[in-house]
Amino acid sequence: MMTLGVKALGDEIESRVDVGDRFAGLFATRPTQAAGSVGVFGSTPITLSAHVATPGGIDTLEASLPPGAESYPALTPRLGAAFWYEREIHDTFGVVPEGHPRLAPLVRPGSPETPGDRALPRHVTGYGMFTIPHGPVRSGVLESIEYLVETPGEAIPHLNMRVFYKHRGVQNRFAGMIAADAVLLAERTEGIASVAHALAFSHAIEQIADCEPPATGQLIRVLYAELERIANHLDVAVRLADAAGLAVATARLALHKERVMRLVSRLCGSRFGRGVVVPGGVSAAPLLPPAQLRTELDRLAKPIADDAAALMATSSFLDRLRGTGPLTPARARQHGALGPVGKAAGFADDARLARPYDAYRALAMPPAKPHVAGDALARLRVRWEEADQSFRLLRQVADDLSERAPDLCSVTCEPSSGRAVGWAEAPQGEVLYDVSIEAGRITRCHPRSASFHNLVLMHEVFTGDILTDFPFIEASFGLSVAGVAL
Amino acid sequence: MSIWVLRGLRDGVVTTRWPARPDDYADAWRGPARPLAVAALTPNPADRESLMSIEALCPTGAIAAERGGNVRVDQGRCILCGHCVAARPDLFAWSQGATGPGAAALTRNQLIVPELPETDEAVEAARARLRERTAALRRSVHIRHVDAGSDGSEEWEIQALLGPVYDIHRLGVFVTASPRHADVLLVTGAGARGMTVPLRTTYDAMPDPKIVIATGTDAVSGGLLSESDMTTGGIATTVPVDIWLAGSPPSPFGIINALLVAVGKLSRDPNPARLTTGPRGGRRSR
Numbered sequence: 001m002m003t004l005g006v007k008a009l010g011d012e013i014e015s016r017v018d019v020g021d022r023f024a025g026l027f028a029t030r031p032t033q034a035a036g037s038v039g040v041f042g043s044t045p046i047t048l049s050a051h052v053a054t055p056g057g058i059d060t061l062e063a064s065l066p067p068g069a070e071s072y073p074a075l076t077p078r079l080g081a082a083f084w085y086e087r088e089i090h091d092t093f094g095v096v097p098e099g100h101p102r103l104a105p106l107v108r109p110g111s112p113e114t115p116g117d118r119a120l121p122r123h124v125t126g127y128g129m130f131t132i133p134h135g136p137v138r139s140g141v142l143e144s145i146e147y148l149v150e151t152p153g154e155a156i157p158h159l160n161m162r163v164f165y166k167h168r169g170v171q172n173r174f175a176g177m178i179a180a181d182a183v184l185l186a187e188r189t190e191g192i193a194s195v196a197h198a199l200a201f202s203h204a205i206e207q208i209a210d211c212e213p214p215a216t217g218q219l220i221r222v223l224y225a226e227l228e229r230i231a232n233h234l235d236v237a238v239r240l241a242d243a244a245g246l247a248v249a250t251a252r253l254a255l256h257k258e259r260v261m262r263l264v265s266r267l268c269g270s271r272f273g274r275g276v277v278v279p280g281g282v283s284a285a286p287l288l289p290p291a292q293l294r295t296e297l298d299r300l301a302k303p304i305a306d307d308a309a310a311l312m313a314t315s316s317f318l319d320r321l322r323g324t325g326p327l328t329p330a331r332a333r334q335h336g337a338l339g340p341v342g343k344a345a346g347f348a349d350d351a352r353l354a355r356p357y358d359a360y361r362a363l364a365m366p367p368a369k370p371h372v373a374g375d376a377l378a379r380l381r382v383r384w385e386e387a388d389q390s391f392r393l394l395r396q397v398a399d400d401l402s403e404r405a406p407d408l409c410s411v412t413c414e415p416s417s418g419r420a421v422g423w424a425e426a427p428q429g430e431v432l433y434d435v436s437i438e439a440g441r442i443t444r445c446h447p448r449s450a451s452f453h454n455l456v457l458m459h460e461v462f463t464g465d466i467l468t469d470f471p472f473i474e475a476s477f478g479l480s481v482a483g484v485a486l
Numbered sequence: 487m488s489i490w491v492l493r494g495l496r497d498g499v500v501t502t503r504w505p506a507r508p509d510d511y512a513d514a515w516r517g518p519a520r521p522l523a524v525a526a527l528t529p530n531p532a533d534r535e536s537l538m539s540i541e542a543l544c545p546t547g548a549i550a551a552e553r554g555g556n557v558r559v560d561q562g563r564c565i566l567c568g569h570c571v572a573a574r575p576d577l578f579a580w581s582q583g584a585t586g587p588g589a590a591a592l593t594r595n596q597l598i599v600p601e602l603p604e605t606d607e608a609v610e611a612a613r614a615r616l617r618e619r620t621a622a623l624r625r626s627v628h629i630r631h632v633d634a635g636s637d638g639s640e641e642w643e644i645q646a647l648l649g650p651v652y653d654i655h656r657l658g659v660f661v662t663a664s665p666r667h668a669d670v671l672l673v674t675g676a677g678a679r680g681m682t683v684p685l686r687t688t689y690d691a692m693p694d695p696k697i698v699i700a701t702g703t704d705a706v707s708g709g710l711l712s713e714s715d716m717t718t719g720g721i722a723t724t725v726p727v728d729i730w731l732a733g734s735p736p737s738p739f740g741i742i743n744a745l746l747v748a749v750g751k752l753s754r755d756p757n758p759a760r761l762t763t764g765p766r767g768g769r770r771s772r
Contacts, residue, residue, distance in 0.1 A: 169716030
């Protein structure tokens with residue numbers, strides 16, 4: 001960890017990003033105050049913590065504001081990726097980043113009586129321009145978010161998002177919990193990436209407690225993490241096929257997703273792999289023997305690959321995705337776009353390769369093929385390649401497990417005091433957990449999902465796209481609102 | 487395009503026949519924890535410390551150990567973490583199956599097992615009230631879903647109902663976009679305060695008769711996100727709940743069960759009533 005002045009913090013991040021590191025997050029804390037409670041405006045000094053991803057790990061840079069300071073020079077003008085992070089800081093602590101372009105509420109709603117300003121914002125003016133409010137209760141079974149689409153009728157010159165509706169106060173809830181309970185909350189921070197969140201949290205705890213899961217436990221972690229990835233990527237494919245009106249493809253892909261989730265539930269009892277990952281390893285060995293697991297995997301892999309190939313040969317489908325919602329490689333690099341969104345635009349920083357954890361250190365995993373198109377089609381291609389790679393990893397895991405004598409799944413992991421950053425590669429991209437513990441209880445836990453980091457990029461990908469492209473672009477990002485508003 | 491026609495035939499019928507026919511996966515579903523029938527505290531029921539250590543097993547406070555030796559689990563708080571089952575297999579077990587213990591309940595107290603003495607009458611009264619309102623809905627039910635602060639997993643399980651395996655259209659249940667066309671409100675999530683007004687507005691926009699299903703432990707009690715300045719600890723303070731469904735998240739079969747209980751097609755029973763109507767034949771789902 002590195003402690004700096006507020007001005008030097010910006011300089012340091014900027015120079016790090018210039019040499020190829022990635023800005024991974026920024027948040028504030030009020031260290032001296034009872035953890036978790038929302039601060040009285042300006043009562044105690046605020047500390048800014050920034051995370052920078054380097055090839056070997058995640059560096060934390062810190063800067064303390066002078067006591068009583070109610071503002072600091074914003075990082076956003078020089079570091080665009082900090083845009084939402086500084087809005088979140090403003091929401092939570094009331095401290096003003098001077099020079100920030102837009103400090104509207106992001107993650108915390110206004111008072112219960114007036115949740116947000118109902119007046120529709122207008123950023124683009126001109127003849128025939130109007131705003132379509134879409135949400136927070138949207139058509140279909142979707143998470144609550146409000147999109148404000150400014151349009152003259154077809155094109156979308158500007159999109160605004162209000163994510164605060166489903167803010168649940170997860171971060172505050174962590175305070176005071178013991179690690180064994182908190183990992184359950186981590187699973188529920190972003191429910192469709194339960195395993196990845198539990199992993200990132202557990203990695204932080206294991207660093208603090210200085211323990212390492214046994215090899216079998218590490219393999220089992222990879223097993224669930226990769227099945228989760230396949231289910232998520234299939235979910236994105238279902239939504240894309242549905243948006244294109246391909247009824248049979250939608251049904252086929254939904255069937256595959258259901259089969260993957262059923263396999264997970266046969267392995268551990270939960271369809272989302274919950275309750276498996278615990279600090280120190282995994283709670284239990286899979287309920288299916290490795291040989292049977294191997295058979296089940298083979299039974300799943302072939303039909304998925306077949307239907308994926310058929311989908312990627314359906315021209316009416318590809319026409320809707322090609323060139324839709326493009327993110328330029330330059331922008332992806334500048335923002336440090338995570339997961340498939342970044343990979344599709346030539347910016348691949350996969351935590352499993354760059355900062356390997358658990359059994360990924362031992363498993364063979366060739367780097368992904370480079371993509372540069374950055375459009376919805378490239379994002380789907382990345383997902384199919386990742387799913388393919390996941391099956392290859394899973395076969396290695398099943399083989400390794402069958403060669404291994406029954407062994408301990410976990411070691412005792414009792415953290416006393418300390419702070420650490422844990423990470424894991426969720427299907428959406430890298431998840432970070434910055435955890436502080438004192439006397440065995442969590443004083444502060446800041447989860448940063450890939451959804452939070454990536455969703456802001458939706459602002460920028462509507463160049464030339466029209467209203468009917470909206471569902472494709474949203475689905476192709478494959479994010480979860482739960483992970484954004486926390 | 488034509489490739490999809492043939493692909494659609496590949497796996498035959500994959501749709502479950504449940505509840506008209508039994509389904510292995512529905513029966514094997516691991517539901518919320520329950521105390522074992524013989525759950526009596528052997529060491530010393532009056533020992534406060536041992537009682538408290540049993541209650542402390544649960545991260546959401548679902549376990550109540552009484553001085554008399556009775557152990558109750560409030561399944562409406564159970565997040566299926568399994569801590570109690572792992573630590574005290576002599577006292578706790580998983581409930582099994584999408585119906586029966588751990589299925590949708592008509593009153594909040596019905597989720598407490600073993601049930602409280604006054605539960606029976608309250609359930610009968612709730613059933614009678616529900617029957618009055620839903621007599622007209624039995625053959626065609628339209629659902630509107632609202633996310634009031636879920637973790638995202640409940641939405642996946644509801645979406646699964648529209649897929650080929652569960653296919654709720656076969657039961658005459660449809661998802662509708664407009665609350666004006668909806669009979670049933672499926673609410674997920676712990677009750678984020680930012681969603682209080684949108685949820686209430688949606689409820690008010692629905693025509694009578696209307697039914698609210700609290701879908702999942704979060705919606706029932708808040709789960710791990712108990713009441714705070716950011717959540718209402720369940721959705722019951724915002725809209726009147728008719729059906730309570732535990733689970734974190736509940737299984738798709740559990741949600742189907744809740745929908746059928748809501749419209750009076752099924753009752754909460756350990757031996758699920760079989761539907762007498764509906765198409766016959768077809769294969770069991772895999």
